[in-house]
Structures are given as structure tokens and as C-alpha cells.
Amino acid sequence: MENPVILQTFYWEMNTGKYAEEYPEEANLWQLLANQAEEIAEAGFDLLWFPPANKGAAGVDDVGYGTYDLWDLGEFEQKGSKRTKYGTKEELLNAVEELHKCDLKLLYDAVLDHRMGADKKEKVKLKDCSEAEVWTKFNFPGRNNKYSSLKLDWNCFDGTDWNELTQEAGKLLFNTKEWDDSFADDYLMGANLDYQNQDVRADTINWGKWIINEIGFDGFRFDASKHVANSMIYDFIEETNQSSEKELFYIGEAWINDVDTLVNYLESINHPKLHVFDFPLRERFIELMHGNLDLRWLGEKGLVNRKNYKHRAITFIENHDTERDEASEYHTEAVAQRKLQAYCYILMRRDGVPKVFWKDYHHFGLKEVINNLIEARKKFAYGEAYESESNDQNTYSYIRSGDQDHPGSGLVMMITKHENGKIIEKTVNSGKADTEYYDYTGNIEEKVKTDGEANGQFKVKGTAEKGYSVWVPVES
Structure with missing residues (x-):
């Protein structure tokens, strides 16, 4: 790709x-x-x-x-x-x-991470040695063992969040279980799968x-x-x-x-x-x-x-x-x-x-x-990539220099947060000397020509709606 x-x-x-x-x-x-x-x-x-x-x-x-x-x-x-x-x-x-x-x-x-909508509930012992009734039995009756014969019960989970006995929500860790080695909290929602x-x-x-x-x-x-x-x-x-x-x-x-x-x-x-x-x-x-x-x-x-x-x-x-x-x-x-x-x-x-x-x-x-x-x-969008030295707090320019594998490639991308309705103009080195560019987005109509050192006066419209331009070389 x-x-x-x-x-x-x-x-x-x-x-x-x-x-x-x-x-x-x-x-x-x-x-x-x-x-x-x-x-x-x-x-x-x-x-x-x-x-x-x-x-x-x-x-x-x-x-x-x-x-x-x-x-x-x-x-x-x-x-x-x-x-x-x-x-x-x-x-x-x-x-x-x-x-x-x-x-x-x-x-x-x-x-x-989890499963929801268990077919049946079962009684289990929790880590704190109390008892809970939880929705953890998954029998998948409609599938009838096609593709996989594994049925799920509490042994397949580390814990869940609802105790039918007490009608209370809370993070419930099952007895003999430990939460898995996830980067953040292992428990998120539903019946938490035990990958141990x-x-x-x-x-x-x-x-x-x-x-x-x-x-x-x-x-x-x-x-x-x-x-x-x-x-x-x-x-x-x-x-x-x-x-x-x-x-x-x-x-x-x-x-x-x-x-x-x-x-x-x-x-x-x-x-x-x-x-x-x-x-x-x-x-x-x-x-x-x-x-x-x-x-x-x-x-x-x-x-x-x-x-x-x-x-x-x-x-x-x-x-x-x-x-x-x-x-x-x-x-x-x-x-x-x-x-x-x-x-x-x-x-x-x-x-x-x-x-x-x-x-x-x-x-x-x-x-x-x-x-x-x-x-x-x-x-x-090919070739070397670099930011323009003219970037300021309100306007940003980014250059792709183009490469030989994609003739005519290269671009100058400009975005601005200005909302003054004016045309914002910046001196940008495009990497291509004596080259004429046009705005591929159509937001700016006139063309821009770079000088012998590849510098050009590139422009972007100072509005929230059209404050973006992609300047590309005119086909030779």
C-alpha cells in the first residue's frame, strides 16, 4: 500500500x-x-x-x-x-x-476483553470469601458446537460487576483468580475473560x-x-x-x-x-x-x-x-x-x-x-518532509519535496487558525526551484512561482471553513 x-x-x-x-x-x-x-x-x-x-x-x-x-x-x-x-x-x-x-x-x-448476555447464572465464591450469584454461563445453544465446542462458565472469567444475591454492582474478583497482566485496569465491563x-x-x-x-x-x-x-x-x-x-x-x-x-x-x-x-x-x-x-x-x-x-x-x-x-x-x-x-x-x-x-x-x-x-x-505526498521556517503561532506550513518515482510530486501544505477573512501569505521553501504551483483544494485561485532558491509566497485563506491549502506543481 x-x-x-x-x-x-x-x-x-x-x-x-x-x-x-x-x-x-x-x-x-x-x-x-x-x-x-x-x-x-x-x-x-x-x-x-x-x-x-x-x-x-x-x-x-x-x-x-x-x-x-x-x-x-x-x-x-x-x-x-x-x-x-x-x-x-x-x-x-x-x-x-x-x-x-x-x-x-x-x-x-x-x-x-469481555462477554455479555450470559445464558444462565451460577453461584461462585469471591476473593473475599463471600458468595455471589453471577451471569457467567454461556452455552451458545443456537450454534450447537459449530466451529467451537467451548462453553463458558465462571472458570473462564476473572470477575464481573453484578451480584444477583445482593442486587449490587461492583467489581467482583472470583476466588482463586487474579486480574490479568493488562496495561491499564484489567476489568472494564461485563464478564471479564481470563486469559490465564x-x-x-x-x-x-x-x-x-x-x-x-x-x-x-x-x-x-x-x-x-x-x-x-x-x-x-x-x-x-x-x-x-x-x-x-x-x-x-x-x-x-x-x-x-x-x-x-x-x-x-x-x-x-x-x-x-x-x-x-x-x-x-x-x-x-x-x-x-x-x-x-x-x-x-x-x-x-x-x-x-x-x-x-x-x-x-x-x-x-x-x-x-x-x-x-x-x-x-x-x-x-x-x-x-x-x-x-x-x-x-x-x-x-x-x-x-x-x-x-x-x-x-x-x-x-x-x-x-x-x-x-x-x-x-x-x-x-512523496519525498522528504519538513516544516517551514516561516511557521508561527497561527499558520503552519509543511513541505513534501517529491521524488523521482512519482514525477510531478511534491507539495506545500498550509493550515491556519486565522479568522480575519484575509489571505495569509508566507515565504516557504518548497524544495523545487523555478516551479509553478497551484492550490489543489481550490481555496486559493491564483498560482505561485518559486524563485531560483525554491522560495515562493504561498497563501492560505484566513477562515475557519477554508483555512487550508495544498499547493502542488503545475503539470509541465
Whole structure:
């Protein structure tokens, strides 16, 4: 993949409320993605991040994170339905086939931390020697041992959060158990899987191999990975990767806003194939939205700018957790709040793999602009990368020098937080002498010519809506 881009194919409220009314086609996501395969590929996307495709505790209403049965991809009558929220297994397999025809790679959202929606409860002894009645028996009656014969009971979990005997919530650790070796608190929600139990460990890894080799996915996004046993994440990557000749891709969702701590997380897993979402960089984008970010230091922010780790960063602005109707820093004023400056930054940068959010792309009116930025990335974002010496608190310029393998490549990217309505002009060395440039975004109409030392007076519009430009060489 050259200059890869990820599309997140879902959001939390998909096919609910006003979204079900306005976007009825999203009721059958697998069918929708299959139908859009060519369009998605032509837009320049390389990887698609799927939601959890397995049966959740809430059946067709489950976004996928209330995992009940990993092995049920919409094939069995369980939890009140055969299909999942997104469709049936047959529709999923068809989507995988159609998307692969367009050379798209697919990432499965693996929820490995917990299970929910147990079939029965059982009495157990807790660590403090008291007794509890807990929902920990999973028999998967609809599946009838297909794919896996493992049934789950309290022995498969470290603990849970609800005691039926006392009708009280609280973190309950079972007798003879210890929490696993996760980076953050092992307990997050539901019935917490015990990966010191070798049957649970083996079954989960076998499931991962099945997802890759039988269902056809090309990698995983690990939900809440900092709460899953570090050794389990390592072994899961190692064994699924060795089971396939494909070049698999792995992303951990370690929601950590500090770069040093995020680096510590990567080192604790210690697997070279693991990428992580760059939450520290997103924090800086929130500052940018509010006009509080000093752009002189933007080139030093986030994991994407940390030496030895920048290639492990997945850069993004929003996801299904950060952007919800009831809680989002950006809300729906996507353009006015400098979101496109953020997209311009991640899509032109040499390091990191940028991810586009479904709502931004399809619902917030940004599809045309994002397509334009992706096209600029694919055509021009090559060669050496460096910040301009003219960067100041309000305006930032970033240069790609171009390379011989991509004739006509190279660019000058500019973003600003100015809102004075004026044209901001900066002297920038583009690395290309006596070269004429034009703004690929169309935000600035006139062209710019560099001098014999490659310096030019590059421009960007001082508005929140159009405060971004990507200057590229005019075709000779």
C-alpha cells in the first residue's frame, strides 16, 4: 500500500433514530459496503475498518461491543435474531468478496476483553470469601458446537460487576483468580475473560485465525486493548500473523492521551506489527478547534512525530466513541470548527496512517473535500518532509519535496487558525526551484512561482471553513 488511508465504516448511532430515517440504506451495512466497493476504492481508500460483526448481547440492537458469541457472525438464531445489526453472515462474506475484488483490505473489530448476555447464572465464591450469584454461563445453544465446542462458565472469567444475591454492582474478583497482566485496569465491563485460562486463550486465538483464513479479513482493530492482557495481545498477533501468508495489519485502541504513556503501552506489548490510534494528536486537534493551539509546535505533537514510533501511529479526528450525538467536542459544525485543517494535516503527512470517519465522510458534508485531499495525498505526498521556517503561532506550513518515482510530486501544505477573512501569505521553501504551483483544494485561485532558491509566497485563506491549502506543481 502506498500512502494508505483507512475508512471507518460505521458510527455508534447507525440505523437508529434520525439516522435510520435519513440513511435507510445503512440498515444493511454489509450490503451497502458491497455495493459501494468500487466507489470506495476509486476514492483512494486502502483499508476498511469494520464494526464487530459477531452476535452481541442485544442482538440486532447491539453495535457489537456487547459481545455474546464471537463465532456467530449472523448465522444462528441467538439473542432474538439470526442477523446482527449489520446483516447476516452470508451478506458479510459477499461484502468481503466484493471489496477484495477492488483490492481493499478489511480490518475486523475484535472485542477480546469481555462477554455479555450470559445464558444462565451460577453461584461462585469471591476473593473475599463471600458468595455471589453471577451471569457467567454461556452455552451458545443456537450454534450447537459449530466451529467451537467451548462453553463458558465462571472458570473462564476473572470477575464481573453484578451480584444477583445482593442486587449490587461492583467489581467482583472470583476466588482463586487474579486480574490479568493488562496495561491499564484489567476489568472494564461485563464478564471479564481470563486469559490465564488456556482453553479461553486457545479458543480466542483459533477464532482469530478463522476470521483471517476462513472469513477473509486482513487484520484487526483491538477494542479497549489496554484492558486486555498484554501477553494475549502479543500472542494473538503473533499466531494469527503466522497462520497466514497475507500482510496483516493490526491496530490497538489504547485510549491514552499522553505520548510517553502511549509509547510505554507499545513497549509493554512489544510486537512490531502493532499500530495504535494517535489519541495525543487528536487532543491537539481539539485545541486547534478552539483556537488555542500554538501552530509553531504542531510538527512535534502526537505519536506521529515521535522518533522510532511515528510509523506505528494511526492518525484520526473522530471515531464512534469520540463523536456521538450526546457527546462530541466537534459536534456537527464540522467545517466551521477547523476539522478540515485537521484532515489536511493527517492526509499530507509522511508518517502515520490516516483514518477517515464515516459520519464526517457521508453525513457532515465533507466527502467531496476529503476525496480531494486523498487524491492530493496519492498523487503528490512523496519525498522528504519538513516544516517551514516561516511557521508561527497561527499558520503552519509543511513541505513534501517529491521524488523521482512519482514525477510531478511534491507539495506545500498550509493550515491556519486565522479568522480575519484575509489571505495569509508566507515565504516557504518548497524544495523545487523555478516551479509553478497551484492550490489543489481550490481555496486559493491564483498560482505561485518559486524563485531560483525554491522560495515562493504561498497563501492560505484566513477562515475557519477554508483555512487550508495544498499547493502542488503545475503539470509541465
